[in-house]
Amino acid sequence: MDTHATFSPASLAIEAGGVMLALTWADGRVSRFPALWLADNRPETRRGAEGQRLLDAVELPEHIVIRAAEIVAGGIEVSFDCFEDPSLLDPAWLRLNALDPASRAERRRVPQLWDAAIAGHPLPAAEHAAVTRDKAALLGWLRHVDRLGFALLHGVPTTPGAVCDVVSLFGYVRETNYGRLFDVVSVEEPHNLAFTAMALGNHTDNPYRDPVPQLQLLHCLEAAGEGGESIVVDGFAVAERLRREQPETFDLLARTKVSFRYVEPGAVDLRHAAPLIELDAGGDLRTIRYNSRSIGPIDLDPDALPGFYAAHRRFGRLLHDPAMTVGFRMRAGDLFVVDNRRVLHGRRGFGGGRRHLQGTYADADSLLSKLRVLERET
Amino acid sequence: MDTHATFSPASLAIEAGGVMLALTWADGRVSRFPALWLADNRPETRRGAEGQRLLDAVELPEHIVIRAAEIVAGGIEVSFDCFEDPSLLDPAWLRLNALDPASRAERRRVPQLWDAAIAGHPLPAAEHAAVTRDKAALLGWLRHVDRLGFALLHGVPTTPGAVCDVVSLFGYVRETNYGRLFDVVSVEEPHNLAFTAMALGNHTDNPYRDPVPQLQLLHCLEAAGEGGESIVVDGFAVAERLRREQPETFDLLARTKVSFRYVEPGAVDLRHAAPLIELDAGGDLRTIRYNSRSIGPIDLDPDALPGFYAAHRRFGRLLHDPAMTVGFRMRAGDLFVVDNRRVLHGRRGFGGGRRHLQGTYADADSLLSKLRVLERET
Numbered sequence: 001m002d003t004h005a006t007f008s009p010a011s012l013a014i015e016a017g018g019v020m021l022a023l024t025w026a027d028g029r030v031s032r033f034p035a036l037w038l039a040d041n042r043p044e045t046r047r048g049a050e051g052q053r054l055l056d057a058v059e060l061p062e063h064i065v066i067r068a069a070e071i072v073a074g075g076i077e078v079s080f081d082c083f084e085d086p087s088l089l090d091p092a093w094l095r096l097n098a099l100d101p102a103s104r105a106e107r108r109r110v111p112q113l114w115d116a117a118i119a120g121h122p123l124p125a126a127e128h129a130a131v132t133r134d135k136a137a138l139l140g141w142l143r144h145v146d147r148l149g150f151a152l153l154h155g156v157p158t159t160p161g162a163v164c165d166v167v168s169l170f171g172y173v174r175e176t177n178y179g180r181l182f183d184v185v186s187v188e189e190p191h192n193l194a195f196t197a198m199a200l201g202n203h204t205d206n207p208y209r210d211p212v213p214q215l216q217l218l219h220c221l222e223a224a225g226e227g228g229e230s231i232v233v234d235g236f237a238v239a240e241r242l243r244r245e246q247p248e249t250f251d252l253l254a255r256t257k258v259s260f261r262y263v264e265p266g267a268v269d270l271r272h273a274a275p276l277i278e279l280d281a282g283g284d285l286r287t288i289r290y291n292s293r294s295i296g297p298i299d300l301d302p303d304a305l306p307g308f309y310a311a312h313r314r315f316g317r318l319l320h321d322p323a324m325t326v327g328f329r330m331r332a333g334d335l336f337v338v339d340n341r342r343v344l345h346g347r348r349g350f351g352g353g354r355r356h357l358q359g360t361y362a363d364a365d366s367l368l369s370k371l372r373v374l375e376r377e378t
Numbered sequence: 379m380d381t382h383a384t385f386s387p388a389s390l391a392i393e394a395g396g397v398m399l400a401l402t403w404a405d406g407r408v409s410r411f412p413a414l415w416l417a418d419n420r421p422e423t424r425r426g427a428e429g430q431r432l433l434d435a436v437e438l439p440e441h442i443v444i445r446a447a448e449i450v451a452g453g454i455e456v457s458f459d460c461f462e463d464p465s466l467l468d469p470a471w472l473r474l475n476a477l478d479p480a481s482r483a484e485r486r487r488v489p490q491l492w493d494a495a496i497a498g499h500p501l502p503a504a505e506h507a508a509v510t511r512d513k514a515a516l517l518g519w520l521r522h523v524d525r526l527g528f529a530l531l532h533g534v535p536t537t538p539g540a541v542c543d544v545v546s547l548f549g550y551v552r553e554t555n556y557g558r559l560f561d562v563v564s565v566e567e568p569h570n571l572a573f574t575a576m577a578l579g580n581h582t583d584n585p586y587r588d589p590v591p592q593l594q595l596l597h598c599l600e601a602a603g604e605g606g607e608s609i610v611v612d613g614f615a616v617a618e619r620l621r622r623e624q625p626e627t628f629d630l631l632a633r634t635k636v637s638f639r640y641v642e643p644g645a646v647d648l649r650h651a652a653p654l655i656e657l658d659a660g661g662d663l664r665t666i667r668y669n670s671r672s673i674g675p676i677d678l679d680p681d682a683l684p685g686f687y688a689a690h691r692r693f694g695r696l697l698h699d700p701a702m703t704v705g706f707r708m709r710a711g712d713l714f715v716v717d718n719r720r721v722l723h724g725r726r727g728f729g730g731g732r733r734h735l736q737g738t739y740a741d742a743d744s745l746l747s748k749l750r751v752l753e754r755e756t
Contacts, residue, residue: 020680032680033680034680034683034684036683036684036687037675037676037680037683037687040675040676040687041675050639050641050643051641052640052671052672053670053671053672053673054671055670056579056670056694057670057673057687057690057691057694058670058691058694058695058698060691097675097677099677099678099679099680099683100680101679104677104679107677172552172553172554173553174550174552175550175551176550176744177744177747201434208743209741209743210592210741210742210743211589211592211741211743214588214589254659255659255660256659257658257659257660261428262430263428263429265428266751266754266755267751268747268751269747269750269751270743270744270746270747271746271747271750272743274658274659275659278659279659280635280652281632281633281634281635281652281653281656281657282633282635292431292433292434292435292436293430293431293432294430294431295431295435297415297418297419297475298415298418299475299477299482299485300477301477301479301482302398302410302411302412302415302477302478305412305414305415305477306412306414309414309415309418309435309438312435313435313436313438316434316435316436317436320436363587363588363589364588365586365587365588365589365648365650366554366555366648368648368649369555369646369647369648369649372647372649373644373645373646373647376644377644
């Protein structure tokens with residue numbers, strides 16, 4: 001895209017007695033900007049182009065009118081009735097933040113949903129040696145995590161703690177009662193069923209925690225002799241399928257809080273209640289929670305319970321539908337990361353041989369920050 | 379409460395052809411339990427009384443009928459049509475998780491809202507020497523944080539890093555791009571306005587982060603000569619006042635996502651969009667976000683903007699209403715913790731003398747876990 005040409009204003013008009021500025025761009029797009037919004041976003045309100053704001057919207061006058069506006073060499077000069085000096089607005093900034101439907105749609109991030117069909121292509125992956133040396137390789141790997149909620153990393157040194165070093169490529173370990181990292185091996189009398197050789201259904205980790213861990217990394221130090229195949233499923237794809245096929249079931253799951261808990265007597269008592277399908281204020285998917293080991297007793301009116309169980313079971317079956325799931329085998333040195341708000345993971349039971357994984361949690365905000373910084377650099 | 383007597387079942391009845399069990403307790407309360415729910419919560423489905431579940435609801439039969447039920451010495455014995463052996467249910471567990479309206483209401487946690495009037499009493503506080511030695515003192519202090527979203531701690535050693543030691547009393551530091559802890563002092567050319575001597579309006583920290591830091595701790599190593607008074611305000615109390623006085627304004631703020639951002643060129647680019655008043659799936663308050671320094675350009679249809687600005691400004695004015703805010707002066711060795719999802723903090727500008735605070739972030743799940751564990755021990 002030729003940003004220079006696109007971001008050039010062709011003409012402007014003051015509308016509605018000065019409360020609206022209509023800008024026509026070189027590519028024909030028209031963007032309308034309320035005077036109040038322009039006053040609140042003058043360069044004078046910020047420390048530098050991307051700096052922090054110096055003004056609270058509370059401090060603006062109640063009514064703001066544009067007295068004059070003109071396209072000049074350095075941008076768009078706007079005079080407001082309430083400020084002595086005119087402001088010079090940056091057309092590129094205005095275009096990037098414009099409020100017309102097309103500009104708003106361009107800014108909308110839509111997750112790239114996937115199902116079993118992605119197993120027909122190479123899975124999203126990178127080499128450890130590349131991402132530690134090369135910014136473009138790291139950017140590519142982080143983009144997989146952002147867009148698909150899942151990525152593999154091959155050739156990670158099989159030294160204990162290496163999983164935390166991978167986190168430091170993009171962010172910070174989230175320490176919990178399980179430590180900065182945790183070992184997943186078969187042990188006697190484990191506190192947690194993850195530490196046995198049983199198969200584990202597809203699940204998200206730690207729904208009893210608020211905030212839920214956003215990213216989980218699992219690093220294979222030793223692979224089992226047989227079995228132990230890992231499984232991932234895109235919970236957002238399953239939820240959107242449910243929203244399409246059974247909207248009432250989807251709505252019921254999205255508005256019903258379910259309790260989760262994890263207790264180690266005398267040491268840990270984690271509890272949280274939230275929907276299996278959590279939406280944000282805009283109705284977009286925010287967090288999937290599904291974990292049969294930690295779900296608490298359902299707390300609903302008795303007469304509402306059968307309907308909820310039917311919805312829960314319908315969702316649970318879809319989350320295990322082979323058409324939606326992808327299996328792969330972890331070899332020593334492999335690591336996978338999932339967005340634990342979106343992608344469920346599980347494993348088939350394993351038999352002979354010792355299996356040893358190390359896992360850790362991290363938050364996605366730092367990963368997205370790193371991704372944006374790398375996008376400008378590469 | 380005499381739990382033994384209360385939790386005694388007096389009589390029971392099988393209803394609706396076996397799909398419902400009605401239990402009448404010694405205190406007269408009647409609780410109805412669907413057969414499906416009872417089958418899903420049999421002791422056989424868990425590893426021990428509070429252990430993890432071994433069963434996914436997906437694995438239960440579609441229709442479950444109670445064949446027989448009887449009060450016996452050890453509890454309530456229930457025979458289901460789909461299982462060979464009867465299950466022995468624990469009455470105390472059933473009462474604690476019962477689904478009748480009174481039992482469900484008893485489990486509902488309601489935050490204890492506050493306003494400027496709490497300044498007429500001693501502020502919620504404890505002594506550092508007490509909470510580090512005495513479980514009951516620590517429990518009391520954590521209860522303040524849980525119920526009020528705010529508490530002071532006096533007599534914290536003025537050694538750098540002590541704020542992280544306080545976190546380790548109940549949980550784990552959330553590391554961010556600001557480090558495990560950050561210093562708040564006046565510096566030249568700061569990246570962040572917090573590091574100047576300016577007054578700061580009441581705000582929540584880091585709304586550009588997802589997950590938002592849930593707890594913030596600020597520890598005073600050196601107090602300023604004059605000014606620098608700290609301010610806190612219960613954002614939940616303000617939001618509930620708005621919900622009561624102007625329900626349409628409240629709804630508009632709760633359904634409108636606003637973008638926040640924090641950029642250090644070449645290093646950090648944190649962005650998140652969420653409402654100023656975020657509700658959970660049940661309509662309860664979940665997170666308040668208010669930060670005039672990091673709020674991004676409002677991304678709404680131009681014709682919807684004036685209404686949003688009016689609502690935003692109304693909320694902002696209420697958050698600074700002296701009837702809602704509490705001021706206090708930090709002395710060296712004082713520390714305060716706020717639930718950053720609920721309580722805003724600010725400060726008046728300060729003049730002569732050096733002021734040095736150290737701050738850190740932590741998550742509330744570990745704090746609540748610690749609180750529940752201590753409640754059983756003390």
